[in-house]
């Protein structure tokens with residue numbers, strides 16, 4: 001029989017022991033995976049001045065932010081609150097990029113007050129930015145290259161119908177506004193969404209950025225966003241980072257030569273850095289055999305991990321407490337009073353009530369999208385780092401649920 005227990009521990013720390021010690025549902029993160037993903041991406045771009053800005057929205061725990069800061073990352077934030085969390089974690093303002101979408105302009109002014117890099121993604125705000133700041137504060141412009149990157153339609157952002165970025169068909173308006181107010185454009189940004197199908201599609205989007213970038217003479221960086229695909233199941237297509245590194249390095253160096261100045265190249269991965277590091281540990285509450293299938297019911301649901309229901313993400317699911325069990329076909333469902341299937345018809349080691357079940361690839365957009373739906377507490381979070389485990393967020397309590405409610409006499 002295949003010995004699989006290697007999968008069910010992080011840095012020698014047994015995941016069943018973590019479940020026993022901290023209880024379930026529990027998010028656990030493996031720092032080694034985060035750091036190795038960071039290094040892999042960094043190494044692939046060793047031929048250019050690369051800066052990796054972690055997209056904080058994927059997982060905003062202070063411990064994770066500090067870990068990535070320690071590795072040398074900057075951070076990309078999409079709200080004032082994320083900006084403040086990044087500052088609290090110790091990021092320098094110059095390493096923070098603020099990339100909001102459809103926020104109130106006052107948020108942009110607040111971010112300018114913090115002294116971070118501003119990224120603007122619509123023409124009215126670019127105009128307003130010019131009126132308020134003229135050339136006194138630099139900004140980056142976010143372009144929508146109208147490239148269908150492939151992948152999941154709900155997380156695509158660079159196609160024509162997307163709300164993100166300034167359409168490539170409106171670049172002349174950008175140039176006019178920039179000229180009129182003498183705006184200091186120091187960067188051009190594109191984020192074509194997740195799950196790029198090939199390095200060539202990435203390079204194609206880059207070429208659109210180059211054509212826009214040539215019109216600005218004070219650039220210091222080009223930001224190519226993210227979109228690196230990670231593996232969700234065996235045999236999955238993943239972005240070949242090394243191939244992408246080679247192709248983009250050649251393409252970027254050729255651009256810099258043409259531009260007449262060596263610029264920095266930025267990326268903003270979220271999922272690539274933290275997805276595979278995380279597992280959501282839950283407990284099997286019941287095995288329900290029906291004429292249709294065998295359900296594993298667990299003590300968690302879409303309140304803790306919404307991605308499968310929201311956009312059909314696949315998560316491999318394993319029985320952490322029975323790694324050597326024979327595999328059987330199960331459908332894993334949560335306890336929420338709404339359909340909350342985590343995975344259908346998956347082969348999982350034989351399971352009985354009380355077993356610890358692990359949902360893989362839960363590091364990105366897991367905890368950060370969690371809620372109190374059904375008045376459940378959000379899970380605790382544990383980081384395994386240097387072979388040791390530590391609690392990085394407590395499980396919520398009734399007090400948290402009532403904290404902002406006002407007790408009124410009726």
Ligand SMILES: *Cc1c(COP(=O)(O)O)cnc(C)c1O
Pocket residue numbers: 055057058076078099191193194195225226227228268269270271272364
């Ligand atoms: C969400 C987001 C990212 C990260 O996307 P991933 O798919 O998690 O890598 C990067 N840049 C911007 C602007 C984003 O909004």
